[in-house]
Amino acid sequence: MPPPQPQLGRSPTPELEWLTEWIPERMDPGTVFVLENQTKLGHAQNPYIAVMSCPRCGAMGLITRRQLTGGEYMICNGDSCSNEWRLDGELIIGRKPQ
Numbered sequence: 331m332p333p334p335q336p337q338l339g340r341s342p343t344p345e346l347e348w349l350t351e352w353i354p355e356r357m358d359p360g361t362v363f364v365l366e367n368q369t370k371l372g373h374a375q376n377p378y379i380a381v382m383s384c385p386r387c388g389a390m391g392l393i394t395r396r397q398l399t400g401g402e403y404m405i406c407n408g409d410s411c412s413n414e415w416r417l418d419g420e421l422i423i424g425r426k427p428q
Contacts, residue, residue: 344385345420352381360385360422362398385422387411 347361357363364380365371371378371392378392382404389408396402398417403425406413414425 344422346417346422354390357381357383357388357390359383359388362393368395384408384411384413385415385424386413 344360347358349356349361349363352363360383362380362382365378368377368379372394376394376396379395380393380398381390382393382398383390384406387406387408387410389406389411391404391407393404394402397404400417400419403414403416415422416425417423
């Protein structure tokens, strides 16, 4: 029997996409671009190190080291989206409704 698939909403869990060059038009939902000069943005213990687009609506936002490494949830900053997710390796895991 195959292992259960994690869910983001009701669709299969998407995998992260990575950009190696900053091209905002290529930031599809679930895409990450790692920033240069990471230690200069945000708090020294948990700086902003990347830009990630919401896996549901595509709105872009800065994410911290702990968010990128899977320790903290992210909340979409889009005008009409309140999606919450975290990363587990290359997978995007949606927060279950409470």
